[in-house]
Amino acid sequence: MEKVLVDLKNICQSFGDFEVLHDFNLQIMENEFVTLLGPSGCGKTTLLRMIGGFDSPTSGEIYFDGKLINDVEPNNRPINTVFQKYALFTHLNVFENVAFGLKIKKVPKNEIEKRVMDALKQVHLEEYRDRKIDQLSGGQQQRVAMARAIVLKPKLLLLDEPLAALDRKLRQDLRYELKDMQRSLGITFIYVTHDQEEALTMSDTVVIMNEGRILQIGSPEMIYNEPETRFVANFIGESNIVDGQMIKDKVCMFEGVQFPCTYTGFSKNEEVDIVIRPEDFLIVNKNESKLTGRIDSKTFQGALHEINIIDQNGTELTVHTTKDYPLDLEVGLTVDPENITVMKKPGVNIYTGVMEEDGYVRISDDILLETDSELEEGTDVVVRILTQDVLLDDIDESDFEGTIEDIKKRDMYYDVYIKSGDKRIISSTSKVHHVGETTGIWVKKEKVVVNVEEDLSNE
Amino acid sequence: MKKKSVFDYLSIIFIVFAFVIIYAPIILIFIMSFTSTYSLSEIGTGFTFKWYESLFTSNYERLSIASKYIANIDSLKIAILNTFFITILSTIISTFFGTLFAIGIHSLNKKKRTAFMVLNNMPIVNPDIVTGFLLLLIFVLLQTLIGLERGWFTVLIAHIFFSIPYVVLSVLPRLNQIDPNTYEAARDLGCTRFGAVFKAIIPSITTGIVSGAMFAFTMSIDDFVITMFVSGTEFYNVSTWIDSAMRRGFIPKSVYAYNLIIFLIASIVVQMNNFLQTNKKRKIEVVQE
Numbered sequence: 001m002e003k004v005l006v007d008l009k010n011i012c013q014s015f016g017d018f019e020v021l022h023d024f025n026l027q028i029m030e031n032e033f034v035t036l037l038g039p040s041g042c043g044k045t046t047l048l049r050m051i052g053g054f055d056s057p058t059s060g061e062i063y064f065d066g067k068l069i070n071d072v073e074p075n076n077r078p079i080n081t082v083f084q085k086y087a088l089f090t091h092l093n094v095f096e097n098v099a100f101g102l103k104i105k106k107v108p109k110n111e112i113e114k115r116v117m118d119a120l121k122q123v124h125l126e127e128y129r130d131r132k133i134d135q136l137s138g139g140q141q142q143r144v145a146m147a148r149a150i151v152l153k154p155k156l157l158l159l160d161e162p163l164a165a166l167d168r169k170l171r172q173d174l175r176y177e178l179k180d181m182q183r184s185l186g187i188t189f190i191y192v193t194h195d196q197e198e199a200l201t202m203s204d205t206v207v208i209m210n211e212g213r214i215l216q217i218g219s220p221e222m223i224y225n226e227p228e229t230r231f232v233a234n235f236i237g238e239s240n241i242v243d244g245q246m247i248k249d250k251v252c253m254f255e256g257v258q259f260p261c262t263y264t265g266f267s268k269n270e271e272v273d274i275v276i277r278p279e280d281f282l283i284v285n286k287n288e289s290k291l292t293g294r295i296d297s298k299t300f301q302g303a304l305h306e307i308n309i310i311d312q313n314g315t316e317l318t319v320h321t322t323k324d325y326p327l328d329l330e331v332g333l334t335v336d337p338e339n340i341t342v343m344k345k346p347g348v349n350i351y352t353g354v355m356e357e358d359g360y361v362r363i364s365d366d367i368l369l370e371t372d373s374e375l376e377e378g379t380d381v382v383v384r385i386l387t388q389d390v391l392l393d394d395i396d397e398s399d400f401e402g403t404i405e406d407i408k409k410r411d412m413y414y415d416v417y418i419k420s421g422d423k424r425i426i427s428s429t430s431k432v433h434h435v436g437e438t439t440g441i442w443v444k445k446e447k448v449v450v451n452v453e454e455d456l457s458n459e
Numbered sequence: 460m461k462k463k464s465v466f467d468y469l470s471i472i473f474i475v476f477a478f479v480i481i482y483a484p485i486i487l488i489f490i491m492s493f494t495s496t497y498s499l500s501e502i503g504t505g506f507t508f509k510w511y512e513s514l515f516t517s518n519y520e521r522l523s524i525a526s527k528y529i530a531n532i533d534s535l536k537i538a539i540l541n542t543f544f545i546t547i548l549s550t551i552i553s554t555f556f557g558t559l560f561a562i563g564i565h566s567l568n569k570k571k572r573t574a575f576m577v578l579n580n581m582p583i584v585n586p587d588i589v590t591g592f593l594l595l596l597i598f599v600l601l602q603t604l605i606g607l608e609r610g611w612f613t614v615l616i617a618h619i620f621f622s623i624p625y626v627v628l629s630v631l632p633r634l635n636q637i638d639p640n641t642y643e644a645a646r647d648l649g650c651t652r653f654g655a656v657f658k659a660i661i662p663s664i665t666t667g668i669v670s671g672a673m674f675a676f677t678m679s680i681d682d683f684v685i686t687m688f689v690s691g692t693e694f695y696n697v698s699t700w701i702d703s704a705m706r707r708g709f710i711p712k713s714v715y716a717y718n719l720i721i722f723l724i725a726s727i728v729v730q731m732n733n734f735l736q737t738n739k740k741r742k743i744e745v746v747q748e
Contacts, residue, residue: 052647054643054646073651074643075647075648075649075650075651075654079647080647081643081644081647083640083643083644085638085639085640087638087639087640087643087644088638088644089644089645089659090637090663091663091665092662100645100648101648101649104648104649104650104654104658148648149647152648
């Protein structure tokens with residue numbers, strides 16, 4: 001029943017050495033409202049430009065309606081785009097702008113008139129047909145850009161942050177209009193934004209991207225309620241993310257307190273990340289919960305109060321409530337089991353080391369890593385490196401080398417166990433390696449997390 | 460009332476002085492072009508329009524112009540026609556190519572764009588005497604290679620050559636102002652590569668193209684040095700003609716008439732341009748309010 005309209009297969013794109021998209025796969029259904037959401041520089045606009053035909057991928061295939069369209073010129077694609085700053089033609093008036101595409105397609109004159117007026121009616125601009133573009137407000141220009149695109153009846157409409165240049169109130173109104181328009185026209189929309197609110201209110205499907213990869217795909221509800229990674233949890237709305245443990249199935253522990261939850265299938269005492277939305281914490285009497293804290297600060301935000309609570313371990317938790325509480329009050333916090341999200345921790349390599357001069361940290365006789373830390377020379381430190389940040393490369397290009405001892409297959413990647421001198425390091429990678437191979441190993445300096453040794457006892 | 464200091468008087472004197480320096484020659488030409496004597500130094504012996512008429516008629520007897528000047532006036536008229544022929548043609552051609560070059564340069568990445576701008580600006584910063592001499596060398600070479608005679612064609616080529624950089628310079632800023640996605644928007648709406656340039660980009664940079672054309676026009680119409688080098692022995696524009704007439708010792712006062720006409724046209728164009736610019740600015744301000 002549901003038909004795949006756009007199919008992106010193994011798309012890679014790099015500009016020089018910089019990899020913008022990394023082996024990107026995505027299917028978009030007919031009549032879907034898909035939002036590509038991510039911070040700037042995550043590759044979402046590049047992806048949109050490829051679908052529109054303005055860039056071509058370094059490798060990979062783009063299928064539209066079952067046909068490979070990699071080499072089809074943009075003017076021959078049944079796809080239209082609403083650009084970020086609208087790119088209206090300032091030498092033409094509103095009517096002529098909307099009629100531009102129809103004239104190029106040599107549509108008969110009386111039909112142009114009818115279709116342009118229909119499109120202008122859709123965006124409530126019939127009365128502005130003879131206006132010059134520079135006599136319109138930002139919101140009106142945005143509507144002209146919409147009309148100019150939909151008048152051609154494309155199968156797919158690409159929108160590149162079309163609301164970014166507008167003020168907040170207008171943005172909110174236009175969101176509903178866009179969604180209505182998508183429903184009534186029956187056109188597939190691919191919408192690019194970095195505004196998570198926009199993504200959640202309009203989309204059928206949200207694709208969260210970072211650094212050229214998909215982090216999570218799902219309905220807005222799913223993305224919000226069950227973020228799979230720390231990044232998603234942080235990016236979509238505010239979150240409290242704390243370290244925790246799964247004591248057993250359906251019981252987790254964080255801040256030294258056990259809570260019932262809905263998750264199963266973790267190993268016993270597995271270290272996890274726990275995500276709780278600020279609005280899911282309930283403030284109760286101090287003696288009604290084992291998790292207690294003191295109200296440290298609060299801000300009034302109109303519909304709600306944002307309260308920062310320092311709990312018994314000194315961790316700061318953010319709570320949204322509709323009720324006001326006095327400062328410095330000791331309170332208890334509870335949370336419903338279904339509102340606790342448990343995330344698998346990414347693998348981490350932990351070492352002890354010593355700071356050396358010029359921002360280097362020594363882990364062993366052979367291993368010296370560059371780091372952003374500005375700790376003093378000679379400080380004893382704990383070094384943490386996520387397994388996904390350990391990169392394997394040619395020996396010449398690397399910080400140090402090691403021999404692969406073991407490889408374990410995970411869902412989407414491999415954990416590669418490497419021995420280097422007397423140290424072992426784990427790297428999570430999607431590339432295939434072989435046991436016994438010697439490989440170069442390097443870590444970007446911002447990924448080398450260094451803490452003073454005393455801090456460890458706290459965690 | 461505040462007492463005027465010596466600097467206030469000085470500044471007034473300075474302004475008056477500046478105006479006199481700039482406008483006295485024009486006023487002088489204005490007066491001379493209406494006096495009927497032949498001598499360039501005599502002023503105020505009888506009012507006449509004959510120098511103006513002489514530019515548009517061949518019936519010199521009715522104007523009672525001395526016969527020794529008639530040949531000169533005829534050759535001046537040819538020089539004027541030459542000037543307009545070269546100027547109009549070189550303006551059209553250099554505006555066309557300059558606009559396309561500007562669009563091409565604009566679409567390059569920053570590094571290449573800077574490199575091309577250096578290449579573009581080279582002829583502008585080069586003294587005319589160097590440009591003229593270099594072009595002469597090239598044309599001499601071409602003469603021996605393919606038998607190209609120096610004349611109107613070499614002058615036209617030279618004028619196109621030195622006008623294009625000015626067109627590029629006036630079109631580029633306008634290109635920077637228009638929406639960076641204009642070309643892509645046109646492609647998106649169904650234009651071919653060329654269609655997008657001619658239907659979307661060029662119409663939105665017309666102001667830049669017009670000012671570029673005006674630049675090219677003025678550069679070409681008053682060029683002396685480069686034309687001097689590349690025109691050969693037979694071909695004159697007004698500037699080179701005046702130069703050679705001065706050597707021979709006669710200049711008919713028709714030259715004054717011509718100069719004044721050009722001056723008036725230029726002032727009208729400048730005034731109109733000013734008027735259009737301020738009008739446009741006012742309009743934009745109204746919209747922004």
